[in-house]
Amino acid sequence: MNAGCHTGDVPTRTLPLVPPAGGSAGVACCAPLTREPLSAETAATLARTLKAIADPARLRLLSLVAAHEGGEACVCDLIEPLGLSQPTVSHHLKVLVEAGLLTRDKRGVWAYFAVVPAALDALAAVLATPAADPAR
């Protein structure tokens, strides 16, 4: 359990989130996927980001962080609901940060993670079928 964990005595300021442009890893911007054949390079980049979320533990981490108070959470908040060891949780968080899907903000002893909505939306835009777009 998180015996000595902070449990609520944190400011929980809403972070600015979503870096304006060219932030973090890249997220493999906006090709509709079902529009024209992907190049090998584009496919590799997209696959790297998708592999980051194609894991039960990491999917749950994303939803746990997003649903947490203030939209951010520290590692100690995530270990127990996930049921995995602390090194494993830390490993998964690192993968998500390197994929640009989470941001890490170290404040004092704690490291706070927050989702990057723009990254998830970019992935959604790539997968969505253009038929859902009425402007054509």
Place this chain on the structure above:
Amino acid sequence: MNAGCHTGDVPTRTLPLVPPAGGSAGVACCAPLTREPLSAETAATLARTLKAIADPARLRLLSLVAAHEGGEACVCDLIEPLGLSQPTVSHHLKVLVEAGLLTRDKRGVWAYFAVVPAALDALAAVLATPAADPAR
């Protein structure tokens, strides 16, 4: 090369596509992901579908099939542009079909594959951030 491949002498009828409801494997319906914590079971189901597209070869296969004439393609159309062996292409196609992202229609000697737009849209809906929804 596809020496004896049909190369265009096929009807190329537009298939009905997208099975009405409850088709194929399931696609792990519509939870916004950044809404509330995913259950372990839901996360596992979602991850299984995401793993299916989290691969460069399979991403290219999806886009190749979608961009092909008539929205469908046979294996022999995909081997050369992908640069992989026929068994490998067949393997990837099987993974995509089992994930409900492609349909397989065997006509004579050829097996025609077509994308399931509803499956991709469902995935996009799960990843998209609710902030993109103005109705709240």
Place this chain on the structure above:
DNA sequence: TCCTTCCATCGACATCTGTCGATGACCGAC
């Protein structure tokens, strides 16, 4: 100063995954 707590990294291990060549099943043409 020392101790406690939080977190990241390391090394090891079992398992999953992507790829291939070889083979077999199936269909259509001659």
Place this chain on the structure above:
DNA sequence: GTCGGTCATCGACAGATGTCGATGGAAGGA
């Protein structure tokens, strides 16, 4: 019936991946 072409499956292999315990570094409190 036989042959050629398309596709799926099998077995094998190297490499990537998820998990853990042990360890180390850094910040803050007694």
